[in-house]
Structures are given as structure tokens and as C-alpha cells.
Amino acid sequence: EAGVAQSPRYKIIEKRQSVAFWCNPISGHATLYWYQQILGQGPKLLIQFQNNGVVDDSQLPKDRFSAERLKGVDSTLKIQPAKLEDSAVYLCASSLGVSTGDYEQYFGPGTRLTVT
């Protein structure tokens, strides 16, 4: 079974530039999560999708971050414009979903973003 795919793996941009990350979850997983993990900290949930609907985006800085999952499968996370404090690893995870009662989350390899 293929795991969660993410691209790119690494990205270096200057502050005020834009960047986008892509995630393809495990086939059949209804729930998709984007996390931000700053060095030395645990992952922080940015946004959670159930199919193509947003369940929780309470910690997403909506003035600069946006995310979509238009067809309920893959997803993109965008930052525009980036700030120095956005330097982190962006992890995508997926799970079968609430309706199945299976909450185990499977994580992708992450995208390491460096903002200079």
C-alpha cells in the first residue's frame, strides 16, 4: 500500500515570496491533515479536511495561509507571503476518517521549508 506522498521535500525561499506544498493521501482515506512542525516542537495542526470540507482550521493563519482539497483526494497548502517564522517542516497526514472510527493518522515525509 502506497503511503502519504508529499512534494517538494525541500524548499528555500526568501521572505515575502509565495510557496505551495502538495499532498496525496493514502487511497480511500477521507480525512486529511496539515501540520506545521517547528524544530524542537511537536506538530501543530493547521487544518483538517473531511473529504473536501474543512473540519478545523482554527490554528491556520488565514491572512497568509490557505489550503484546499477540491476533489476530496489530494490537497495543496499555500503560504503567501512567507515570513521568517514560517520556517518549519510541513507534514501531511491522512486517516480513514470519523465515520469508520479509525483515527490512526499516517504521516507523509514532510516538506522542509526554509525562509531567508
Place this chain on the structure above:
Amino acid sequence: GQNIDQPTEMTATEGAIVQINCTYQTSGFNGLFWYQQHAGEAPTFLSYNVLDGLEEKGRFSSFLSRSKGYSYLLLKELQMKDSASYLCAVRGDSWGKLQFGAGTQVVVTP
């Protein structure tokens, strides 16, 4: 809101046992997870507790006391490959959202 506390770092010798404690304060509780994360890699699932008691899975065991807001992860017969960060995470609501602690870095020495 939720607060999850775990030690920053622990060091142990190969073959020994290490216990990583996690305390939490949450407005709701729907399960506690432990994940392992090697440097530069994604977290991988280790264990899940929703009822009080001990769950054993090979060399790894996890314990939960809901009344005390407390869990621990026990790693037995430590191997060098167990050197990693161990993340405690609590699901506070029914939507699967996890709140993670900062992680405990376990260093296994020869």
C-alpha cells in the same frame, strides 16, 4: 484548550528500560497516542490508549490513567535504533484532531 507535558530528553543504555511520562490537561478526551519520530523523518504510530490500563506491543508498552491525566510509554530492551523523539498526542474531540506534546528525545548509548 489543551496542555501536554513530557520531558525534553532522556538517556539510557542499550538493553535497559526507559519510561517516558506524559501528563495532559484537556477539555475533552477521546484517546491518547504515542508516535516515534526519527530525526528528519515523519512520525510513525506506536500505540493508542482510550481506556485505563496497560497496552503491550512487543518491546513497547503504553499506560493510561484518565483520572490522573497521565500516560507513560515504556521501552524495554533498548536498541540503538530506538534513539528518536517520542511524541505524546491527545485527541480531545470526536473529529480526530490531535494535540501533540513537544516530544521527548531518547538517546540510547552503547
